[in-house]
Every structure is written in C-alpha cells, then in structure tokens.
Amino acid sequence: MLLLFLLVLIVPVLLSWPLGYAMARVIEPGRGSGFGRLTSGVFSKVGGLAAVEEQEWQRYLFSMIMFNVVMFVFVTIILALQQWLPLNPDAKGPLEASLIFNIAASFVTNTNLQHYSGEVSMSYFSQLFGLMWLQFVSAATGLSALAALARALGGKKTVGNFYSDLMRTTCFVLLPLALLVALLLLAGGVPMTLDGAVIAHTLENATQTIVRGPVAALEAIKQLGTNGGGWFGPNSAHPFENPSFFTNMVACISIVLIPMAAVWMFGRITGRMRDAVVIFSVMMALLVLKCGAVIWLEGAPAPALAGLPVEVVSNLEGKELRFGYGAGALWAAMTTATSNGSVNCMHDSLNPLTALVPLAGMWMNVVFGGVGVGLINMFIFIIVGVFICGMMVGRTPEYFGRKVETREMTLALLALLVHPALILGGTALFAATPAGAGTVLNSGAHGFTEILYEFTSAAANNGSGFEGLGDNTVSWNIATGMVMLLARYIPIILPLAIAGSLSEKKPVPVTAGTLRTDTLLFGLIILGSVVFIGALLFLPVAVLGPVADHLTVNMH
Amino acid sequence: MKTMLTFRNFIRQSAASLRILPFTVVICSGLYTVIVLLAAQVVPYSATGSLLCSEKGEVIGSELIGQQFTRPEYFWSRPSAVSWNAAGAGGSNLSPASLAMRQRSENLLGAFALKKGEKAPADLVSASGSGLDPHISIASARFQASRVALARGLSIDQVMRVINDPACGKITIALLNESLVNVLQLNRSLDRLQK
Numbered sequence: 001m002l003l004l005f006l007l008v009l010i011v012p013v014l015l016s017w018p019l020g021y022a023m024a025r026v027i028e029p030g031r032g033s034g035f036g037r038l039t040s041g042v043f044s045k046v047g048g049l050a051a052v053e054e055q056e057w058q059r060y061l062f063s064m065i066m067f068n069v070v071m072f073v074f075v076t077i078i079l080a081l082q083q084w085l086p087l088n089p090d091a092k093g094p095l096e097a098s099l100i101f102n103i104a105a106s107f108v109t110n111t112n113l114q115h116y117s118g119e120v121s122m123s124y125f126s127q128l129f130g131l132m133w134l135q136f137v138s139a140a141t142g143l144s145a146l147a148a149l150a151r152a153l154g155g156k157k158t159v160g161n162f163y164s165d166l167m168r169t170t171c172f173v174l175l176p177l178a179l180l181v182a183l184l185l186l187a188g189g190v191p192m193t194l195d196g197a198v199i200a201h202t203l204e205n206a207t208q209t210i211v212r213g214p215v216a217a218l219e220a221i222k223q224l225g226t227n228g229g230g231w232f233g234p235n236s237a238h239p240f241e242n243p244s245f246f247t248n249m250v251a252c253i254s255i256v257l258i259p260m261a262a263v264w265m266f267g268r269i270t271g272r273m274r275d276a277v278v279i280f281s282v283m284m285a286l287l288v289l290k291c292g293a294v295i296w297l298e299g300a301p302a303p304a305l306a307g308l309p310v311e312v313v314s315n316l317e318g319k320e321l322r323f324g325y326g327a328g329a330l331w332a333a334m335t336t337a338t339s340n341g342s343v344n345c346m347h348d349s350l351n352p353l354t355a356l357v358p359l360a361g362m363w364m365n366v367v368f369g370g371v372g373v374g375l376i377n378m379f380i381f382i383i384v385g386v387f388i389c390g391m392m393v394g395r396t397p398e399y400f401g402r403k404v405e406t407r408e409m410t411l412a413l414l415a416l417l418v419h420p421a422l423i424l425g426g427t428a429l430f431a432a433t434p435a436g437a438g439t440v441l442n443s444g445a446h447g448f449t450e451i452l453y454e455f456t457s458a459a460a461n462n463g464s465g466f467e468g469l470g471d472n473t474v475s476w477n478i479a480t481g482m483v484m485l486l487a488r489y490i491p492i493i494l495p496l497a498i499a500g501s502l503s504e505k506k507p508v509p510v511t512a513g514t515l516r517t518d519t520l521l522f523g524l525i526i527l528g529s530v531v532f533i534g535a536l537l538f539l540p541v542a543v544l545g546p547v548a549d550h551l552t553v554n555m556h
Numbered sequence: 557m558k559t560m561l562t563f564r565n566f567i568r569q570s571a572a573s574l575r576i577l578p579f580t581v582v583i584c585s586g587l588y589t590v591i592v593l594l595a596a597q598v599v600p601y602s603a604t605g606s607l608l609c610s611e612k613g614e615v616i617g618s619e620l621i622g623q624q625f626t627r628p629e630y631f632w633s634r635p636s637a638v639s640w641n642a643a644g645a646g647g648s649n650l651s652p653a654s655l656a657m658r659q660r661s662e663n664l665l666g667a668f669a670l671k672k673g674e675k676a677p678a679d680l681v682s683a684s685g686s687g688l689d690p691h692i693s694i695a696s697a698r699f700q701a702s703r704v705a706l707a708r709g710l711s712i713d714q715v716m717r718v719i720n721d722p723a724c725g726k727i728t729i730a731l732l733n734e735s736l737v738n739v740l741q742l743n744r745s746l747d748r749l750q751k
Binding site: 320 | 565567568569570571572573574575576577579580581583584585589591592593595596598602603604605607610614615616617618620621622623624625626627630634640641642644645646647648649650651652653654655656657658661662665670672675676677678679681682683684685686687688689690691692693695704725726727729731732734736740743744747
C-alpha cells in the first residue's frame with residue numbers, strides 16, 4: 001500500500017522536472033532557436049500573420065476566446081449531425097439539443113462532465129473528431145493562458161501569440177506524450193479498433209453485446225490533458241478503459257504529470273524558479289494530505305454491511321478489484337486535485353466522510369489543478385496572500401517587483417468569488433426546487449451531496465460526478481453548461497487582466513522591506529489563504545452534506 | 557483595446573481560427589488516431605477487445621468483461637448494478653450507508669446459504685464500479701468452491717487446484733500481494749476439465 005502511494009506520487013514529481021523544462025523550451029523557443037523559426041514559418045502558412053505576431057494581453061485573450069468559440073461551434077455541428085456522419089458502426093442516433101449544448105460546453109472548457117454514456121450515445125466519429133480533438137486543444141488553451149500569464153508577470157509588454165502557443169503545445173507537448181501513453185495502454189490491453197460491438201454467447205447461453213472502439217487513443221489524452229471524459233459511462237472503472245493494475249498506474253501518473261510540470265514551466269518562463277519551488281511545495285503538501293486522508297477514510301468498511309455476516313474489509317461498493325486495495329480512493333484524491341475528473345471507482349458510493357476529500361479538492365481547485373489553469377487559480381491566492389501581508393506591515397504590496405493596487409485587488413476578489421457564487425448559488429437553487437431535488441438517487445444528506453458535487457464539479461471544470469444523480473435533464477444540462485462556461489473563462493480573463501495591468505507598471509526596486517515571495521514563510525501564507533479563503537467558504541455546505549451524512553449513519 | 561475591436565482585426569482573427577481548426581483536427585484526430593491504430597496491429601488480440609472464443613469459433617465473451625453466472629456449477633461474478641450489460645455499463649451509485657444497499661446485500665447473502673458462523677467475502681456483496689468487473693477475490697473463489705465441487709461432482713481439492721492455477725485465470729498483483737481470479741476463464745477451465 002505504501003509502495004503504491006509512493007509510486008503514484010513520486011514518479012510524476014521526478015518526471016515533471018524535465019518535462020517542465022521541455023515545455024518551457026517548446027512554448028518559448030527564443031529568437032535564436034531553429035525550432036522556433038521553423039514552427040513559426042509553418043504556423044504563419046497555416047494561420048496567416050495573425051498566428052505568429054506578438055500580441056498584447058488583450059489581443060491574446062481575444063484570440064483565445066475567438067478560437068474557443070470556433071471550437072464550440074465545430075463540436076456542436078459534429079454532435080448534431082452524428083447520425084449522418086461516418087465511423088458509426090453501432091448506428092448511434094441523434095442527441096437531444098440541451099445535451100449537445102452541455103457536451104459542447106463541457107469539452108470546450110476542459111471539464112468533461114458527462115451527462116451521457118459514451119457507449120450508449122456516441123458514434124466513433126463524435127468521440128474521435130469532436131471530443132478527443134477538444135481534449136487536445138482545450139488542454140492546450142489552458143497551457144497557453146498560463147504561458148501568457150507567466151510572460152506578463154515576467155515583465156513583458158507583449159505576451160506571445162495565442163495561436164502559436166496553442167499549436168506548439170498541441171503538437172510538441174500533448175501529442176508526443178499522448179502517443180507514448182497510448183502505446184503503454186495498448187501494451188496493457190486497452191482496445192483500439194474501429195470495429196463495432198460484438199455479440200457474445202456466454203457460457204450460460206445468454207447473449208452479451210460488448211461495445212468496443214478506438215479507446216486507447218482517447219484514453220491517453222483524456223488523462224494527460226486533465227480532461228477526464230471517458231469512452232464508456234463508468235469511465236476508468238470500465239475494464240476496457242483500464243484493464244489492469246499496470247494501466248491504472250500509467251493513468252494515475254498521467255493525471256498529475258502535466259499539471260505538475262506546468263509549475264516548473266511557469267518558473268522557467270518568469271525566470272523565478274525559487275517561487276516555483278514554493279508554489280510546487282504548497283501544492284504537493286495539499287496533495288499528500290488529500291491522498292492520505294482519502295485512503296484512511298475509505299479504508300473503513302461500508303456502513304451498510306455492519307452486523308451482516310460479511311468479512312470486514314475496506315468499502316468495495318463501486319470499486320473494481322484489479323486496481324488493488326486503496327487505488328480507487330487514491331485516484332479519487334488525484335482526479336479532484338487536478339481538474340481531471342476521470343474516476344476508477346464510483347464516487348457516489350464512497351464512504352460518507354470520504355466524499356469531503358474530492359469535494360475539498362475541487363473547492364480549492366489549486367492542488368496542481370487543470371493543465372495551466374490550476375496555477376492561474378493559484379495566482380489569485382498568491383495575490384491575496386501578498387495583499388494581506390502588505391496590509392499587516394502597512395506597505396503597498398508588491399508581486400514580482402510590481403505594486404499590487406486597488407485595480408488588481410478588485411479583479412482578484414471578483415475572480416475569487418466566482419467559484420463559490422456558482423457552486424453555492426446553483427446548489428441552493430437546485431436543492432430547493434424539483435429541478436434538482438427530484439433527480440437524486442440517494443435520500444437525505446447524501447442526496448444533497450449529489451447536487452452539491454455536481455455544481456462543484458462543473459464550477460471546478462472537473463467533470464467527475466456523483467453519478468446516482470439523474471442529470472440528463474434539460475434543467476441540469478443548461479445550468480451546468482452555463483456554470484462550466486462562466487467558471488472557465490472568468491478565472492482566465494481576470495488573472496490575465498491583473499498580470500497585464502501589473503506588467504504596465506514601473507518595476508519597484510527590491511529593498512530590505514520587500515516581502516519575498518520565494519520563502520518558506522510565504523509558502524505558509526499561500527497555504528493559509530488557500531485553506532482559509534478557498535476552503536472555509538464551503539464549510540456550511542460541507543456540514544450539510546458529507547458530515548451530516550456521516551453523523552446520521554453512525555448515530556443509529 | 558481599440559485595435560482589438562476593429563473590423564479588420566476581427567476578420568484576421570476569425571480567418572486564423574478557421575484555418576487552424578482543420579490543421580489541428582487533422583493532426584489530433586486523424587494522424588494521431590491512425591498511428592495508434594497502426595500500433596494496435598501488433599497486439600491484435602487485446603486491441604479488438606480480448607475476445608475469447610469457443611472451440612467452434614463462436615465468441616463467448618471478453619477476458620476483460622465480466623458476465624452473469626447463476627448456475628451452481630459456475631463461480632459467480634461480483635454483483636452488477638446493470639446486469640452485466642456491456643453496452644451500458646455502470647455502478648449502483650448507492651450510498652454505502654444506505655438502506656437500499658443493506659437490503660440488496662441481505663438478498664445476496666440469502667442465495668449463499670451460509671453455514672452458522674460463516675462469513676461471505678465483501679466483494680461478493682458489493683457491486684463493482686463498472687458492473688463488469690471480470691474478477692473475484694481469491695477468498696471469494698474459495699468461498700464458492702464447495703458449491704461448485706458439489707454441483708460438478710468434483711472433489712474440493714480438484715476445484716481448488718483449478719482456482720490456484722495461473723493458466724485458469726488467477727492473477728496476483730505483485731506490488732500489493734493480492735490475488736484475484738478471472739471468473740470467465742475459471743469457469744471455462746472447469747468446463748474443459750470435465751468434457
């Protein structure tokens with residue numbers, strides 16, 4: 001068990017260091033680099049001068065939103081036409097309109113909340129050319145936004161070119177890694193075929209229709225890009241997505257790899273590696289804490305079996321045996337630390353108190369977080385930390401040598417409040433009306449947690465779910481679709497605006513009185529602002545949901 | 557800000573986006589998929605779904621996908637919330653503290669005809685995440701061995717030998733030292749043994 005724990009945490013940390021270096025070199029090749037010139041040449045042929053020229057942060061954002069609109073429209077068309085498009089061996093029919101909106105919003109925003117079951121509703125064409133394509137470019141969008149933020153904080157007036165960043169990260173970071181992981185998954189037994197379902201005649205003379213598909217390709221980028229949208233309904237709990245202990249390890253490491261490397265990429269682009277070490281340590285401390293807590297809580301047996309003649313072992317409801325004891329819980333912690341959202345066990349069937357850990361991870365949404373955007377979220381907490389420290393010593397706060405003033409703080413607070421407003425507002429509305437209350441599977445506090453989890457997952461752009469919830473309704477599709485869009489773009493736009501505004505200021509000289517942001521002390525301050533501001537906002541709902549659920553179980 | 561909103565810029569940006577769209581689709585969905593599909597030709601068995609065939613060449617299931625067993629001469633799989641539907645998989649999503657799960661477990665226990673003081677392994681009363689878990693724990697195989705032996709007219713030792721034979725579906729997770737048995741492979745081995 002301990003070995004598993006170490007393997008899953010230490011291997012990605014070790015791999016993230018060289019990967020972070022490579023990512024920084026790819027996205028920021030420098031003027032003298034042959035790679036940079038060659039790719040810029042190709043990109044200008046592909047997209048014209050607009051795809052290579054230097055952009056100020058406003059224009060960068062404009063390009064990003066423009067491309068994301070195009071992504072949304074393209075995937076909507078593919079999904080709406082899927083019954084007439086090729087690569088549909090199992091003859092999947094049309095999708096309902098509000099579901100199409102939800103899927104498009106979900107995959108464009110890197111969330112991958114799934115109100116459909118892939119093997120029931122999706123053609124191979126929709127999965128490969130709609131969803132899998134978005135799994136690449138939505139992840140690349142996040143990494144590009146982080147690169148722009150890092151450049152602005154590094155003091156540059158122009159922050160690169162969005163299209164170049166997008167194509168560089170897609171072709172030279174995500175694609176090679178996805179190929180590597182896909183090959184490992186193939187070796188581990190994941191199917192990869194364009195053939196349709198096969199009908200088996202079982203040993204007891206029943207028939208079983210076995211749906212297959214080109215799973216390995218999608219599976220790789222699903223994990224690497226913190227997407228999480230699987231080929232099949234049960235996601236990585238399905239034996240075709242995740243057939244063995246080995247594939248489970250590969251997937252688990254892929255979940256955190258790029259989010260970890262993104263911190264080092266940030267350090268290299270800003271030229272402040274010591275700051276990156278501090279940020280990385282804070283995230284790592286929270287991740288270890290989450291993993292430890294979840295394994296401990298999920299080690300308890302299922303309360304429903306208490307007193308029955310059953311061997312007492314850890315809760316096995318909703319888990320697969322081949323990943324080994326503790327692997328489901330560990331995955332639950334990692335997939336909600338990053339904004340991945342794939343699952344290898346059913347979160348609805350986690351022990352009542354265990355559910356707090358994935359929820360807390362998504363409330364904070366900065367424990368490495370989504371590719372690129374996790375660190376962008378953390379930037380807001382850093383700014384808040386800097387501000388609080390400045391107030392305490394009575395000095396104008398500074399970050400990276402620039403004064404943080406009213407304009408920046410206003411934007412930071414707005415960015416900070418979007419997340420709780422969407423989660424708490426949405427949960428309140430749906431818990432109080434039949435739109436939500438009528439769709440829960442489990443009763444009482446657990447049912448409330450199903451609603452809370454759904455909005456949390458949408459707002460954190462995570463995509464995992466308490467799947468007992470009957471969430472494929474028009475109201476759920478539209479509500480979570482809107483939440484995902486708002487929760488994706490506002491927390492990218494506002495931080496970039498802050499960084500852009502900082503970069504326009506004159507640098508202030510470092511003196512003995514300057515608050516250093518690359519020290520252990522400042523690490524603790526960030527940790528404090530994440531825990532006290534990020535997580536404690538959610539204490540009331542935590543008590544109403546998982547805690548009440550836990551207490552009512554153990555009271556009778 | 558002013559330059560950003562000009563009509564000319566809008567056109568340039570849309571043109572760039574619309575031209576980059578097919579470029580990335582061809583690379584990410586086309587080229588990438590084709591390379592992985594070609595690589596899959598090296599492992600045709602698992603790439604097509606690890607299908608197992610009878611001697612007549614008829615597909616009897618997939619090594620990776622659990623199926624339903626109800627007869628006493630077969631080892632039974634873990635409970636499935638979707639009746640082993642491999643075209644619509646899923647878990648129970650029941651709270652592990654719910655009355656519904658307790659009642660389901662009591663019903664399942666009833667089918668095991670437990671002797672006094674005997675306990676059933678937890679994996680046999682807990683539904684799997686996919687509803688298609690192909691494995692049961694080695695303890696669950698031992699637990700069912702006497703029923704299977706009786707129904708088949710074999711000795712318990714003979715059945716135990718098949719359970720412990722890695723060629724009949726037993727796997728061990730090396731790092732954790734946990735042993736599991738693939739139910740379909742185990743049952744097929746028993747059928748072959750008795751033919």
